[in-house]
Amino acid sequence: MDERKILIERIRKQLLKDDIKLWLPPYTKQGDESSHSLPEELIERYSSFLQISSKDVSEVLENLRSHALKKIQGNKRFQQHGIATLNIQVAKTGRNQKLTSTSTADKYDFQLDIHLSNDGKELRKSLMDKLDCRGESIKMISNGRLIEDGCNLTDQNIKHNGRILVVKTAKLDNTEDNISTKISQARKVATTLSKRADDGKYEGHYMEIRDQNGVLIPLQSTTKKSLVIAMSLHELARSYIDRKNYTEALPLLFEADKEFNQCDADILNCVDNYANLCLDIVWCYMRIKCLDYLSDAELRLRKCAQCFSQCYGQNMERLTAIKGCHSHEIALFARLHLLQGVVAYHKGDKSTCQRLLIQAENEMEKLMVKEESLTQLMVMGFSSVEARLGLRSSNGNVEKAIGYIMDRQRERKKRKEIEREERQKKRKRERLGKTVQGEWVNAELYDSLVSMGHDKELVAEALRQSENDIVLALQNLNMSYIYFSSKNSAKKNTVSKEALNQLTAMGFDAKKAKSCLLQHNGNIERAIDELSSQMPMSSGSSTDESDLEKSALNNMDVTEDFDDGEDISEDDEDKEELEKSIETILPDLAKDEEDYLNLSLNEECEILQEYKILLASLK
Numbered sequence: 020m021d022e023r024k025i026l027i028e029r030i031r032k033q034l035l036k037d038d039i040k041l042w043l044p045p046y047t048k049q050g051d052e053s054s055h056s057l058p059e060e061l062i063e064r065y066s067s068f069l070q071i072s073s074k075d076v077s078e079v080l081e082n083l084r085s086h087a088l089k090k091i092q093g094n095k096r097f098q099q100h101g102i103a104t105l106n107i108q109v110a111k112t113g114r115n116q117k118l119t120s121t122s123t124a125d126k127y128d129f130q131l132d133i134h135l136s137n138d139g140k141e142l143r144k145s146l147m148d149k150l151d152c153r154g155e156s157i158k159m160i161s162n163g164r165l166i167e168d169g170c171n172l173t174d175q176n177i178k179h180n181g182r183i184l185v186v187k188t189a190k191l192d193n194t195e196d197n198i199s200t201k202i203s204q205a206r207k208v209a210t211t212l213s214k215r216a217d218d219g220k221y222e223g224h225y226m227e228i229r230d231q232n233g234v235l236i237p238l239q240s241t242t243k244k245s246l247v248i249a250m251s252l253h254e255l256a257r258s259y260i261d262r263k264n265y266t267e268a269l270p271l272l273f274e275a276d277k278e279f280n281q282c283d284a285d286i287l288n289c290v291d292n293y294a295n296l297c298l299d300i301v302w303c304y305m306r307i308k309c310l311d312y313l314s315d316a317e318l319r320l321r322k323c324a325q326c327f328s329q330c331y332g333q334n335m336e337r338l339t340a341i342k343g344c345h346s347h348e349i350a351l352f353a354r355l356h357l358l359q360g361v362v363a364y365h366k367g368d369k370s371t372c373q374r375l376l377i378q379a380e381n382e383m384e385k386l387m388v389k390e391e392s393l394t395q396l397m398v399m400g401f402s403s404v405e406a407r408l409g410l411r412s413s414n415g416n417v418e419k420a421i422g423y424i425m426d427r428q429r430e431r432k433k434r435k436e437i438e439r440e441e442r443q444k445k446r447k448r449e450r451l452g453k454t455v456q457g458e459w460v461n462a463e464l465y466d467s468l469v470s471m472g473h474d475k476e477l478v479a480e481a482l483r484q485s486e487n488d489i490v491l492a493l494q495n496l497n498m499s500y501i502y503f504s505s506k507n508s509a510k511k512n513t514v515s516k517e518a519l520n521q522l523t524a525m526g527f528d529a530k531k532a533k534s535c536l537l538q539h540n541g542n543i544e545r546a547i548d549e550l551s552s553q554m555p556m557s558s559g560s561s562t563d564e565s566d567l568e569k570s571a572l573n574n575m576d577v578t579e580d581f582d583d584g585e586d587i588s589e590d591d592e593d594k595e596e597l598e599k600s601i602e603t604i605l606p607d608l609a610k611d612e613e614d615y616l617n618l619s620l621n622e623e624c625e626i627l628q629e630y631k632i633l634l635a636s637l638k
Contacts, residue, residue, distance in 0.1 A: 024310050025365075025633070029069055030079045032367050041084035042091060057081065070636065089130070090180065096132075103172075103179040105131045105142075109150065110186045110266045110307045135177060140168040146185055158198065158270040160184040163300070163315040165273045182311050186266045198270050201255060205271075209251035210244060242282050246292075249278035253296050257615065265303040272300050287326070294326035295615060298351065301358050305626070310365060317362050323355055347408050350618040353382035357623050364630055372634060380627055383620050392417050396424075404617040451479050454486045461487045468492065514541050522546060 034041070039061075041047065046057060057080050065080075066073045093104035108128050131149065133142060139159065143166075146157060159166040161183050162176055177183075188198045238246065256271035279293050287293040297319035303309075304316050331348065360375030388410040395417060396406035405424045413419035444462065451460035460482045468478040468489070473496050485491035514536040521543060522532035527550045535546040 024308075026071065026075060027079050027082065028310075028365060030065060030071075030076065031083060033065060033069065034083070040087075041080065042087040046084060047088065057084075093130075093132075093180065097179045101134060101136075102132050103135050103177075103181075105133060105177070106180065106182045106311075107131050107146065107149075108182065108184050108309065108311055110184060110269070110309065131183075133172070135172040135179070138169060138171045139166045139175065142166065142172060142183075143168065146183075150185070150187075152187065155187050156199070158186040158188060160186065160269065160273060163273070163276070163312075163319070165270060165277070184269075184309060184312065186269055188267055188270070198267055202252065202271065202274050205251045205255050206248055209248045212247075238286075242286065245278045245281040246286075249275045249282075249296075250292060252278065253292070253299070256299065260299060260303065263306070265306040269300070269303050269307075272296060272303065276300070288329050291326060291330045294323040294330070295351065297323040297326075298355060298358070302354065305358060305361060306622075313362055313365055316358070317366075320355065320359050320362065324359075327352070327355070347411060347613065347616040349382050350386055350411075350616055350620065353379050353386065353620060354618065354623055356382065357627060361626070361630060364634065369634065372630070376627060376631060376634065379623070383624060383627070386411050386620060388415055392420075396420060404614055407617055407619070408613060452483060454483050456486055458487065464489050464492070468496065518543050518546075522550065 039046075048056075057077060062073050062076050062080065065071070066076045069076070090104075096102050097104065106128070107130065129149070131142075131145060133145060143157060143159060146159065150157070161181060164175070166172075166175055166177070166183070252271050252275035256268040256275065259265070259268035259271065275296055279287060279296060301316045301319050301323075304312050327348075356375045356379040360372045360379060363369075363372035363375060388407060392410055392415060393403070393406050396409065397403060399421070401409070401424055405427070406420070409420035409424040409427075410417070412423050447462055448459050451462065451465060453459055460479060464482060464487060465478055468481070469475055473481075477496060478492070481492040481495045482489075485495065514533060518536055518541055519529065519532055522536070523529050525547070531550060532546065535549045536543070538546075538549070
């Protein structure tokens with residue numbers, strides 16, 4: 020906790036209450052602002068009333084007087100020359116770091132003069148010069164948003180006397196910092212894996228959005244894209260929070276916030292994802308001692324509370340109906356009420372602060388589990404998430420916790436089986452296609468006809484032509500009378516990946532191999548003969564592609580025949596880069612759907628005790 024800032028805030032509030040203006044006489048002499056006199060009576064009175072040493076009171080009063088005079092001068096400069104003053108705070112990475120003097124604070128808090136017509140890039144350069152960033156980059160945050168390089172400061176709602184939070188991040192190379200790389204990778208991975216699921220390509224990794232019961236949520240493509248990116252960035256940020264790297268988590272959280280805000284308000288109000296994001300942002304504010312952002316913190320906590328109420332029910336009755344219990348989510352409410360209490364304390368609302376701290380303490384007491392019980396379950400092979408949530412759901416009873424965990428595992432396995440069957444049905448439906456009238460081919464009729472011994476491809480085409488009329492389809496099959504659709508005709512212009520791979524493995528050029536397979540309707544032997552006849556007679560000669568080959572290559576796609584594999588025509592380098600991004604990002608994403616509920620509450624207990632002591636000192 021930043022003790023120095025809390026001390027300043029207490030004295031500032033008392034000055035406001037007493038209507039004392041330190042920048043006016045008798046505290047500051049008009050025309051000679053360097054001349055001042057702080058009455059000893061004022062210092063002693065505040066020292067006695069606030070239970071603070073006279074020396075600390077004197078230092079803080081002079082600090083506030085000096086700050087007020089600088090602000091007045093800055094206002095004049097802004098009015099006359101348009102030069103704005105920005106209050107800069109650099110996020111501190113040390114978890115237990117405390118500010119105990121004004122000189123220490125100056126390392127992290129300072130003012131910067133700049134024209135608001137400048138863009139974010141110019142602000143970044145000025146800050147990096149001021150901070151002497153070597154081997155580091157910075158992220159700039161204002162009004163709960165990341166400041167972008169390409170927009171001027173006015174358009175980003177940055178104002179004179181505004182506050183800027185600066186987060187230092189490590190650089191990977193000379194051009195891009197680690198967090199920017201992570202954000203870029205997460206966006207690419209989320210977009211690609213979501214599209215895989217939309218396209219029915221479930222081999223390898225993919226992403227879908229489902230509700231608490233595992234039911235796929237139908238969303239418009241643009242909304243789904245924003246949600247998938249937002250949730251991926253949020254999960255990535257949580258991995259940093261778990262490692263207590265709050266400064267690098269914040270930029271990821273704000274990027275997720277930007278994506279969430281691309282979605283309709285109705286969607287955000289009916290799911291708890293955005294509420295949890297707001298809670299995590301304020302938690303990071305708290306852990307990096309960012310007390311200057313209380314207004315944003317208060318707004319986000321209010322949104323969080325409203326969303327929890329709408330999603331879970333006023334008394335969590337909706338959550339209980341869906342999941343059977345609500346003990347796990349109490350951890351979120353404990354953190355919410357604790358943070359609301361901290362905000363109330365810094366606003367000077369003692370009664371609200373006390374009420375919220377008591378509420379948070381009661382909630383934490385219900386959730387505390389014995390370390391030996393936790394260890395006992397983990398030794399049995401259960402994860403820390405399963406062990407902690409199991410114990411909380413059973414009031415610490417190990418045997419009941421085991422039963423709860425086993426039930427959850429069975430439910431999860433059953434749900435995954437249902438999801439797998441859904442994916443198989445969707446993949447099969449996409450493969451069979453639609454009838455002339457636009458209806459999906461009936462998979463049950465297809466299976467029935469195939470079981471009679473009919474060719475799979477002919478059965479699919481027969482059902483497409485007959486509008487799923489099994490009698491007419493059988494007649495056509497028995498008469499071998501199938502009118503192939505334009506889709507089927509186009510299929511003749513495709514070759515299998517397996518055939519193409521076989522020819523390229525023999526050393527033939529991929530483009531020429533593809534062209535020959537197209538010419539010979541996929542017949543590998545004839546394609547080999549054709550390619551062999553085109554082989555150069557000497558090492559010094561070469562054969563150009565024919566016009567026919569060029570035409571074929573420009574108009575045909577290589578696909579796997581009746582298979583869901585990815586298009587082999589994709590650029591191999593792009594695929595390799597994507598796979599690297601996937602391998603980089605996926606380890607940081609949640610392995611368990613309830614990871615976000617696995618709060619040990621140890622840090623929350625520490626903060627609770629600190630603010631209980633502070634609150635008691637005010638009485």
